[in-house]
Amino acid sequence: MNFDGEKPIYLQIAEQIEDAILTEAFPEETQIPSTTEISATYRINPATALKGINRLVEEGMVYKKRGLGMFVSRGAKEKIMEKRKRDFYANFVVSLLEEAEKLGITRRELAAMIEEEETGHESTDL
Helix, strand or coil: CCCCCCCCHHHHHHHHHHHHHHCCCCCCCCECCCHHHHHHHHCCCHHHHHHHHHHHHHCCCEEEECCCEEEECCCHHHHHHHHHHHHHHHHHHHHHHHHHHHHCCCHHHHHHHHHHHHHCCCCCCC
16 A cells, blocks of 8 residues: 555555455455455555445445445456456557657557567567
8 A cells, every 4th residue: 555655545445456356366256355454454544445445336346245245246357357458558558659659669669669578589670
C-alpha cells in the first residue's frame, strides 16, 4: 500500500483484491477479507476499505452473502482481465504509438524492439 502516492487508498485496495483474483489467490466463489480485516491490516479507516470493496461490487467482481461476507463472483477473473486489457491499451499502447510516430519509428521497428526485449537479442530490423 502506497500511502504517499497519487492513487487513492480505496483504489489500491480494489486493485490488490483484483490482483489476488487474477493470481487465483482468491478463486471464484471464495471469500475475500472483510473490511475489518483490511482496515486492521493496513491501519486505515474501515470506510476506506469498504469503498474499495464496494467498487468491486459495482463492477460485478465480488458479491455479498448476507451474514457471511464478500465472495468472488463467477467470471470475475475474466472481467478483470478484459478491464485491464482495455486500460493497458488506453494508458500504454496509445501513448506508445503516438510517441513512436513523433520519433519516426515504424510499427515494424517497434515490433522489433519488443521482440528484442523478449528474447534479449538485438534485432537486425533496427
